[in-house]
Amino acid sequence: MADPADRSLKIIAGADSFGCSVKDALVSHLRSLNIEVDDLGTSSYYSIAAEVGRRVSSAASTNTAAEVRGLVACGTGVGVAIFANKYPGVFAATCLSPSDALNARSINNSNVLAVSGMSTSPDSAIEIVDTWLKTPFKSPCPASGSQPWPEDIQSFLDNSLTEMPKISSTGTEGSESDSKCSICCLVKNRELGPIDIIPGGSMKILRETPTSAIVRFKAGSVEPAHSHTFGHDLVVLEGKKTVWNLSKKEKFDLSVGDYLFTPATDVHRVKYHEDTEFFIKWDGKWDMFFHEDLQAAKEAVDKESN
Incomplete structure (x- = not known):
């Protein structure tokens, strides 16, 4: 050795x-x-x-x-x-x-x-x-002037x-036996607050600026066409969703492990096919500007599905 x-x-x-x-x-x-x-x-x-x-x-x-x-x-x-x-x-x-x-x-x-x-x-x-x-590892404490x-x-x-x-290798006592990823376990146990402006959504802000968050949406939820001042990256942790980038006329079907970057000011609409969780990080502070109401969004999604 x-x-x-x-x-x-x-x-x-x-x-x-x-x-x-x-x-x-x-x-x-x-x-x-x-x-x-x-x-x-x-x-x-x-x-x-x-x-x-x-x-x-x-x-x-x-x-x-x-x-x-x-x-x-x-x-x-x-x-x-x-x-x-x-x-x-x-x-x-x-x-x-x-x-x-x-x-x-x-x-x-x-x-x-x-x-x-x-x-x-x-x-x-x-x-x-x-x-x-x-x-x-275990180098002198950086928070106390490199003291032991x-x-x-x-x-x-x-x-x-x-x-x-x-x-x-074995998990901790009381954890779900089929949970392999510690990151996913942390997400499942995290308390999220409702997103009042979009029915079916909830979010936990992890960092304010630039904003990062864990977001959940219930199956069947729709995000009306909207945009943000800053671009954002997201990674799907659980579930399935479809994102329509209306500015670029692109469609993305996303499931567990998929990544998507949406540029700043691009207008996009989202449909959640299953209960879905994802990590999202904006390039700046989170904001949201709607370009249609919820009813118009649902009608547009239904039209896409037919």
Whole structure:
């Protein structure tokens, strides 16, 4: 077995089309540091992230000569993290700043870095990856001027190394036995508030500006044609929906794992075929401008269906 202190580092990298530019910049930077990189190229965010996660997970379960970590990128950095984290022993963290990367490594022992191709410039991404690379797990507390962790926190971090893998492999007491993804479990247990302006919808704001949220709609619900000041990315976590981009005359049928970006001011209408949950992130603060009433929207959807 290799001594951990003497292990070299290998990075498995991949991205979707929205994250490929920043991924390519980071791969070039890592190679300039003489770090071995296995670049898997570009594919859908869920398939490329799953492959990176699978390889990191496989390496984590064996005593390889090199420490294997992952690097994934998509439009938001969120979708790739979700799918990389489906594999045991993978701790993927979406980092939008060097401080995110510092905490992800120091506190969470992140072994897969997820970055946003739409929100992060190549130069900023290099700062993020450099911080992620140089920060060891349980490094001095970043919130207290790099002072040592208090004894109780140090004990918590030590125990987390053995406790976290148990959650990914067996689940926690009282959890649903068929729930494989910890992200989905968190979503199911989250309390959402009703969206008063659209019947059948509920939402939980996770971050104000730029706004990100978990949204649910009941089967049969319709969102009338509307637009937003800012574009938004969404990932479907559960259910099925159809989005009509009326500005571009495009139609998108979305189900679990699908991603869609809607540009700022594009007018779009939505129909939910099943109870549906999705993660959504706007490029700025959330707002909504309607271009038709609910009855007109339902009539338009019915016409499309016939």
